[in-house]
Amino acid sequence: MGRMRFFRTLSFSLLALLLALLAACANGPREVDVPAQRLEAALARRFPYELRPAGLFTLTVGVPHLQLLPQEDRLRLDFPVDATGRILQGGGHGALSVSFGLRYEPTDTSLRAVNVRVERVALQGLPEAWSAPLQLAGSAVAERLLEGTALHTFTAEDLARAHGWTPGGIRVTPQGVRIELLPPVAAAGQVR
Secondary structure (H helix, E strand, C coil), rough: HHHHHHHHHHHHHHHHHHHHHHHHHCCCCEEEEEEHHHHHHHCCCCCCCCEEEHCCEEEECCCCCCEEECCEEEEEEEEEEECCCHCCCCEEEEEEEEEEEEEECCCEEEEEEEEEEEEEEEEEECCHHHHHHHHHHHHHHHHHHCCCCEEECCCCHHHHHHCCCCCEEEEEECCCEEEECCCCCHHHHHHC
């Protein structure tokens, strides 16, 4: 359930802004820019949160720092992480960095994470026997579980408020995220 919570948080941050902008742009520009500061501020309100994998220990994921990677057309989130629990002998501290691209899927009107990569998992203070296996397993599982995950699904009401305009291409820019808006005719004839 942790991956759903993570992407639900990101979804609300990015897409609450997108929906408001889509509704305002029915007769306006063909692109909408969502500034990095707005995305990061929205994310900050939804963290920290805790995960309890198999009830063995508690993993607290702190407020992320958003990095824009326009050269790679990706977003990166850098999280502080704390692990606590009896089996961890005092716990550990570290960081988790995840990067991904964004894609709009018109068949189910969802925004999806694509090409997910765990860039860094670093945990200090854990017993040596736990540290390397946890880092390796965490990277592999996160990439596998997050790939293709729907961050948000637009409802019929969302799309109606946008007067038929729908998200098309999504690009990361040096200032934020740029979302191309497709008019109703273009969106209906689009094949992806």
